[in-house]
Each structure stands twice: as structure tokens, then as C-alpha cells.
Amino acid sequence: MDAFESILAMLAGAVLLRGLSHRSGVPFPTLLAVAGALLALVAVELPFSLDPSLVLALFVAPILLDAAFDTSPRDLKANWRAVLQLVVVAVGLTTIGVAAVAHWLVPDLSWAAAIALGAIVAPPDAAAATAALRQVSPPHRLNVILEGESLLNDASALLIYRLAVTAAVSGGTITAAAIAPTFLLSVVGSLVAGPAIALVWSRLTRDISDAPSSIILQFVATFGVWVVAESLHLSAILTVVTYAMTIARSAPARTPARLRVPSYAVWDTAVVVLTALAFVLIGLQLGPVIRHAPPGAVAEWSVVAAAVLATVIVLRLIWVFGYNRWLWLRGARVADDSHADWRSGMIIGWAGMRGIVTVGTALALPAGFPHRDLLLFVAFAVTLGTLVIQGLTLKPLVRWLALEDDGPVEREVRLARVALAETGLAAIDGDDSDEARALRDELHIECRTAADAEEGDGRAILPAKVLRRRVSEERRERLLALRRDGTIGDDAFHRLEEELDFADLAIEQRI
Known part of the structure; x- marks a missing residue:
């Protein structure tokens, strides 16, 4: 050998x-x-x-x-x-x-x-x-x-x-x-x-x-x-x-x-x-x-x-x-x-x-x-x-x-989640767009979940994130199908695949 x-x-x-x-x-x-x-x-x-x-x-x-x-x-x-x-x-x-x-x-x-x-x-x-x-x-x-x-x-x-x-x-x-x-x-x-x-x-x-x-x-x-x-x-x-x-x-x-x-x-x-x-x-x-x-x-x-x-x-x-x-x-x-x-x-x-x-x-x-x-x-x-x-x-x-x-690390994570959610809310304060209202609702859920949690890291399970995972899975199947039938080539496929990968990473960290 x-x-x-x-x-x-x-x-x-x-x-x-x-x-x-x-x-x-x-x-x-x-x-x-x-x-x-x-x-x-x-x-x-x-x-x-x-x-x-x-x-x-x-x-x-x-x-x-x-x-x-x-x-x-x-x-x-x-x-x-x-x-x-x-x-x-x-x-x-x-x-x-x-x-x-x-x-x-x-x-x-x-x-x-x-x-x-x-x-x-x-x-x-x-x-x-x-x-x-x-x-x-x-x-x-x-x-x-x-x-x-x-x-x-x-x-x-x-x-x-x-x-x-x-x-x-x-x-x-x-x-x-x-x-x-x-x-x-x-x-x-x-x-x-x-x-x-x-x-x-x-x-x-x-x-x-x-x-x-x-x-x-x-x-x-x-x-x-x-x-x-x-x-x-x-x-x-x-x-x-x-x-x-x-x-x-x-x-x-x-x-x-x-x-x-x-x-x-x-x-x-x-x-x-x-x-x-x-x-x-x-x-x-x-x-x-x-x-x-x-x-x-x-x-x-x-x-x-x-x-x-x-x-x-x-x-x-x-x-x-x-x-x-x-x-x-x-x-x-x-x-x-x-x-x-x-x-x-x-x-x-x-x-x-x-x-x-x-x-x-x-x-x-x-x-x-x-x-x-x-x-x-x-x-x-x-x-x-x-x-x-x-x-x-x-x-x-x-x-x-x-x-x-x-659980000292989990307590610190919960504390930081509250602080980060409050910072996010302050960043969109005064914005009345539909996107801002949806994001504001998510941040409020994250803040309350982390603040009320007594154990664990206080991560919120958001309905919108569950939906995003389902949508991401369907989009990935469609992307694979488009490459299989020759509608798109590998260059376009890999560019979109990378975008979906980073989106999936964000979803996994939030669910």
C-alpha cells in the first residue's frame, strides 16, 4: 500500500x-x-x-x-x-x-x-x-x-x-x-x-x-x-x-x-x-x-x-x-x-x-x-x-x-436574545410598511419567548419560519427539476443553490 x-x-x-x-x-x-x-x-x-x-x-x-x-x-x-x-x-x-x-x-x-x-x-x-x-x-x-x-x-x-x-x-x-x-x-x-x-x-x-x-x-x-x-x-x-x-x-x-x-x-x-x-x-x-x-x-x-x-x-x-x-x-x-x-x-x-x-x-x-x-x-x-x-x-x-x-450559558443566551430583539425593534421603529409590521411581530414573539423562558436558550418557534422551511424545500425541488429538464444550466443552478443554502442556514438557526 x-x-x-x-x-x-x-x-x-x-x-x-x-x-x-x-x-x-x-x-x-x-x-x-x-x-x-x-x-x-x-x-x-x-x-x-x-x-x-x-x-x-x-x-x-x-x-x-x-x-x-x-x-x-x-x-x-x-x-x-x-x-x-x-x-x-x-x-x-x-x-x-x-x-x-x-x-x-x-x-x-x-x-x-x-x-x-x-x-x-x-x-x-x-x-x-x-x-x-x-x-x-x-x-x-x-x-x-x-x-x-x-x-x-x-x-x-x-x-x-x-x-x-x-x-x-x-x-x-x-x-x-x-x-x-x-x-x-x-x-x-x-x-x-x-x-x-x-x-x-x-x-x-x-x-x-x-x-x-x-x-x-x-x-x-x-x-x-x-x-x-x-x-x-x-x-x-x-x-x-x-x-x-x-x-x-x-x-x-x-x-x-x-x-x-x-x-x-x-x-x-x-x-x-x-x-x-x-x-x-x-x-x-x-x-x-x-x-x-x-x-x-x-x-x-x-x-x-x-x-x-x-x-x-x-x-x-x-x-x-x-x-x-x-x-x-x-x-x-x-x-x-x-x-x-x-x-x-x-x-x-x-x-x-x-x-x-x-x-x-x-x-x-x-x-x-x-x-x-x-x-x-x-x-x-x-x-x-x-x-x-x-x-x-x-x-x-x-x-x-x-x-x-x-445553565449559565443558556441564561446569557436568553438575555442576549431579548437585547437583540429590542435592538431590532428599535431599528424599524416608525416604519409602517407591511414588511416592517410582519418583522415587528416576529421580533415581539422572539423577545417575549426569551424573556419568559426559565430554561433552555429561549429560541422562539415562529410560524413564519416553519412556512419558510416548507417553501424552501419546494423551491429546491423545483430548482433541481429545472436543471434536470435542461431549462437552466449548472452555472445558474449553483448560483441559486448557494442563495437557498444561506437561506436554509438562517431558517435552521431560527426554528
């Missing part, structure tokens, strides 16, 4: 697994991890490889930007204490704990290589957690904390990872005195560079009106920000996060719907493809490693992987509950410390699934890195183990703990 056929098989498999995820309720990342494990165990050789130096930029940059674009700075600020202690302390404890366990079990594994392994498996993946939690709707604040942690802990873990890899390759050591200045420079520089690049890029691309050009430039900017940050020795992850969050504040005001709709679709597709590709690649790399390993090596690696997996899970629970206890002892009543409640703490502690960043950093290890095969095996085993053990039990755990979302 050549590379082209391999890519086709990978894409088809990703679609099948995504469909299976929707039908079964099993998180998509969990299924991808299982598929990667099967690829590693099956004796199949696919001509598909990637330069380790490109792995982080290719996989992490676009997926991280997509997540950061949807992050709310307001919510992140409101929960900064809970996020910060996970980003700094939990990542640090996990890195040190894993390094100690790995060095103890494999004495000839240098401390630098052991710390690199700790940094690889330290950062949890919010996408895996939210995929598992999506069907049970836990409190909104828990999602905010998990997503905020995932955005920022990658930066702290990757900085440790870079230093550890450099030290391991060069035979040096890592000290707190060496890490602190680099960490501070990286953080401060990234916090300045990300927003600055976003402001400059927004000005340079504000006149782009072609959808394909706009989408291509979005990917160019994403990878470009990563490359610039790397060349300046900044945190590429933190720079991309701050860039995306800045762009997200300015883009909606200047981007028309005809550019935004296809852009979102392309980015959703790219995230699925890159995530699937990462798990396929690590499965393909592990296959030859397992088959060509010395006798008894895989059994030894399995012991190390099991110990590291237990360390990762237990240390996170210990820290979360320890922090919870500390808050209780000091009588803290801080709004963002939502996991001071033991049930919330249990969810946050158990939602430590590893994902794309762990897989990506493992794949990015240089070819001659000491014990690379061991580290690759352990990193994937931890990812697979957390996605299966925690990913499949997180949803039942939320239900057992009876944690439910108190």
Missing part, C-alpha cells in the same frame, strides 16, 4: 470511527487511541512517516488555535486560581513524579530523559475530557477550568520538555536556576508577541474577501506564528494561544458570514484529520518498535508504562483533593474555586485524559534520543490507558455524583 492509499484509508477510518463515536457515545479520542494500538499490534508496514521536527507545528499549532479561538477570556479570568494551580503545580508534580518513577525502574535512563518523559505525559487534553462530558452536561465552570488548563499547561510542559530534550541530547543537566529565567522570558515574550502579531495580521488581511484565500491565510498565520515564536525562543504554544484569543475578539466584527461559515467547517475538518493522523502515526511507529524489540523488552516497557500510568492518575487526584482540603482549611470562599466541593474536585481529578499533545511531543523526540523506543511506548500507553480507563468512566461518574449544569 503506497502513501496515497494509506492516507485514503486513514481518512475513511477516521470517518467510520467518528460515526461510531456518535452512535455509541464512546469519546472519539478513545476510539482513535484504540485504533492506533491495533495498528501497532498488527504486522502492517505502511510507507508513512514524518520528520520529528515538524510534528509539533503540524499537529499542535492548528488544534491549539482552534481551541483557543473559542475560549472566553472573561470565564478564564474568573477561574484563574483553579486553572493556575493545575497549570503550574499539577504539571510540575506530575513531571517530577513520573521522572522519579521512570528513573527508579530504568536506572540507566538519565534524569534529563526521565524529565522529558514526565513533561510528555504531564499535560491533560481538554478535547478528550469535553468529548466524554458532552453528553452529561456537567457544571459549566468545570468545562472552563478543564479547557483553560489544557490551553496553558501545554506551554509549561513543553518548555520543560524542550529543556530536557536539549539536556539529554547534549548530556547536560536541568536546574531550577536554568529554568527560571528561560521560563519568565518565554512567558512574558509570548504574552507580548501573540497579541502584537494578531493586531498586525488583522490589518494586513482585513481586505481579503475570497473564502479560499482567507482560509489558506488562516493556516499560514497559524503555522507562521509557531515558527516565529520558535525562532525567537518563546513559548510557541502560549504565543499561539494569545494570538488566537486576540484574533477571536476582532475577527467577528470584520468577517462576513460567507467567509466565516466555510472557515469554521474547514477548521473542524482539519482538527479531525490531524488528530486521527497523529494516532495513526504513533501506531505505525510503535509497530516496528514492538516487533524489533529485544527479547523481554516489551514486558519491561509494559511495567514502566503501568507504573507511569498509575503515577499520572494518582498524583493528579492527590493534588486536586489536597488543594481542595487546603481551601477548606483556610475557609476560602472564592468564586473560581469550584472544585473546593469534593464532587467537582473528583471530576477535575479524574478528567486527566492525555491526548494529542502527549502523542505529538512523543513523536517529536529526535531519532537518536536516549531510550526513544521506551519513551514512545510509555507515552502512547499512558494516552491509551487514560482515554480508556478515565474516558469511558468519566460520564458514568458525573451521573453518579449527580452533577448538573446550572
Whole structure:
């Protein structure tokens, strides 16, 4: 099977697994991890490889930007204490704990290589957690904390990872005195560079009106920000996060719907493809490693992987509950410390699934890195183990703990609907045309429905919209018939089809 056929098989498999995820309720990342494990165990050789130096930029940059674009700075600020202690302390404890366990079990594994392994498996993946939690709707604040942690802990873990890899390759050591200045420079520089690049890029691309050009430039900017940050020795992850969050504040005001709709679709597709590709690649790399390993090596690696997996899970629970206890002892009543409640703490502690960043950093290890095969095996085993053990039990755990979302997003949506309807009414105030009267009636219904609703998002089901859907369906059938009988050609057909598509999107959002 050549590379082209391999890519086709990978894409088809990703679609099948995504469909299976929707039908079964099993998180998509969990299924991808299982598929990667099967690829590693099956004796199949696919001509598909990637330069380790490109792995982080290719996989992490676009997926991280997509997540950061949807992050709310307001919510992140409101929960900064809970996020910060996970980003700094939990990542640090996990890195040190894993390094100690790995060095103890494999004495000839240098401390630098052991710390690199700790940094690889330290950062949890919010996408895996939210995929598992999506069907049970836990409190909104828990999602905010998990997503905020995932955005920022990658930066702290990757900085440790870079230093550890450099030290391991060069035979040096890592000290707190060496890490602190680099960490501070990286953080401060990234916090300045990300927003600055976003402001400059927004000005340079504000006149782009072609959808394909706009989408291509979005990917160019994403990878470009990563490359610039790397060349300046900044945190590429933190720079991309701050860039995306800045762009997200300015883009909606200047981007028309005809550019935004296809852009979102392309980015959703790219995230699925890159995530699937990462798990396929690590499965393909592990296959030859397992088959060509010395006798008894895989059994030894399995012991190390099991110990590291237990360390990762237990240390996170210990820290979360320890922090919870500390808050209780000091009588803290801080709004963002939502996991001071033991049930919330249990969810946050158990939602430590590893994902794309762990897989990506493992794949990015240089070819001659000491014990690379061991580290690759352990990193994937931890990812697979957390996605299966925690990913499949997180949803039942939320239900057992009876944690439910108190609906802050829906309340804000209802509030905004009322405000938008009132603004629309003010815009046509004094207009006595028939069209204005019909629109005024619709806006009054929307306003009353949202204002009176006590749950849900307060969306009004308008009779006129139902009629528009029926009319749109009939118009589309007629348009298809006109093309079938040769009355109109494909050029005219596609122009009218696009108009009906945008009208249908508007109807779907209003019914």
C-alpha cells in the first residue's frame, strides 16, 4: 500500500470511527487511541512517516488555535486560581513524579530523559475530557477550568520538555536556576508577541474577501506564528494561544458570514484529520518498535508504562483533593474555586485524559534520543490507558455524583436574545410598511419567548419560519427539476443553490 492509499484509508477510518463515536457515545479520542494500538499490534508496514521536527507545528499549532479561538477570556479570568494551580503545580508534580518513577525502574535512563518523559505525559487534553462530558452536561465552570488548563499547561510542559530534550541530547543537566529565567522570558515574550502579531495580521488581511484565500491565510498565520515564536525562543504554544484569543475578539466584527461559515467547517475538518493522523502515526511507529524489540523488552516497557500510568492518575487526584482540603482549611470562599466541593474536585481529578499533545511531543523526540523506543511506548500507553480507563468512566461518574449544569450559558443566551430583539425593534421603529409590521411581530414573539423562558436558550418557534422551511424545500425541488429538464444550466443552478443554502442556514438557526 503506497502513501496515497494509506492516507485514503486513514481518512475513511477516521470517518467510520467518528460515526461510531456518535452512535455509541464512546469519546472519539478513545476510539482513535484504540485504533492506533491495533495498528501497532498488527504486522502492517505502511510507507508513512514524518520528520520529528515538524510534528509539533503540524499537529499542535492548528488544534491549539482552534481551541483557543473559542475560549472566553472573561470565564478564564474568573477561574484563574483553579486553572493556575493545575497549570503550574499539577504539571510540575506530575513531571517530577513520573521522572522519579521512570528513573527508579530504568536506572540507566538519565534524569534529563526521565524529565522529558514526565513533561510528555504531564499535560491533560481538554478535547478528550469535553468529548466524554458532552453528553452529561456537567457544571459549566468545570468545562472552563478543564479547557483553560489544557490551553496553558501545554506551554509549561513543553518548555520543560524542550529543556530536557536539549539536556539529554547534549548530556547536560536541568536546574531550577536554568529554568527560571528561560521560563519568565518565554512567558512574558509570548504574552507580548501573540497579541502584537494578531493586531498586525488583522490589518494586513482585513481586505481579503475570497473564502479560499482567507482560509489558506488562516493556516499560514497559524503555522507562521509557531515558527516565529520558535525562532525567537518563546513559548510557541502560549504565543499561539494569545494570538488566537486576540484574533477571536476582532475577527467577528470584520468577517462576513460567507467567509466565516466555510472557515469554521474547514477548521473542524482539519482538527479531525490531524488528530486521527497523529494516532495513526504513533501506531505505525510503535509497530516496528514492538516487533524489533529485544527479547523481554516489551514486558519491561509494559511495567514502566503501568507504573507511569498509575503515577499520572494518582498524583493528579492527590493534588486536586489536597488543594481542595487546603481551601477548606483556610475557609476560602472564592468564586473560581469550584472544585473546593469534593464532587467537582473528583471530576477535575479524574478528567486527566492525555491526548494529542502527549502523542505529538512523543513523536517529536529526535531519532537518536536516549531510550526513544521506551519513551514512545510509555507515552502512547499512558494516552491509551487514560482515554480508556478515565474516558469511558468519566460520564458514568458525573451521573453518579449527580452533577448538573446550572445553565449559565443558556441564561446569557436568553438575555442576549431579548437585547437583540429590542435592538431590532428599535431599528424599524416608525416604519409602517407591511414588511416592517410582519418583522415587528416576529421580533415581539422572539423577545417575549426569551424573556419568559426559565430554561433552555429561549429560541422562539415562529410560524413564519416553519412556512419558510416548507417553501424552501419546494423551491429546491423545483430548482433541481429545472436543471434536470435542461431549462437552466449548472452555472445558474449553483448560483441559486448557494442563495437557498444561506437561506436554509438562517431558517435552521431560527426554528
